[in-house]
Amino acid sequence: MHEVEISFEEGHGLQDYHSDVDAIARDALGDDCYGISVNPDSVRIHLSDDIAGDDPAVEAAIQAIEQFYLELQGG
């Protein structure tokens, strides 16, 4: 397993939306997503060894999570 990390400012509040962010990552990555971890200043996507960290699907997952966060901020 390896992971990619998306940095956010501390206090982002995504812990309260863990299942939503998890679903976004799994939609983009399927079985290659082993789950996510939400830390005070980041979100980490846990990946299977079958997918590279720079795979387009990973990039799509990152963008979708960032978009979700922006929508939360705007909402």
Added chain:
Amino acid sequence: MRTLWRFLTLLIFRLLLTSSWSTPNTAVSGAPISASDYNTYVRDDLNYLFSQRPRSSIFREGVANYTTSSTSFTAVDSTNLRLTMTVASGRIRVEATFTVRHSDTSSGSGSDLGGTISFDFLLNGTTRCGSTNGVHRIQQGNNGTQQRTVSIVGEFTTGVVNGSNTIDLVWLTSGATATMFNSGYPITMRGNEF
């Protein structure tokens, strides 16, 4: 000149306060034990064993909690919850205490209801202390939002470098969401050479 004097004073003070372990020499019949050997292998080693063995601790109370849905062991926070220890014995004992909760309170059957969370320690990014389910595993049960306070202990006797080592607190979940509370809830880690 004044700066140099201050530097030398601090250096001497530090040398007096700390010493490292020296593997004792073997005495030879008829050969005197020199003052230097006595100071190095008896005085300094006894001081090391009594009060200077490496130890490290973290008491972290942050502004937000940690959550994970990872089904493989992953570090809770490799920046803020990582012990770094330089040891000489090749052995490290580590402890951690924290409060957790699992979001799943209903899956399973019989009395084994709810999601599980496993905990472990990871040495130098490669070696876990425990077995498949770590050093400890809890099941939430159908108790709603009840939190659990967990204390775990682990010992590393292999894989420890006689130099700098890192130890991460790691966890995994059976699914859904595991929460480790840190907003208003301290997470503590302690490590020591033994």
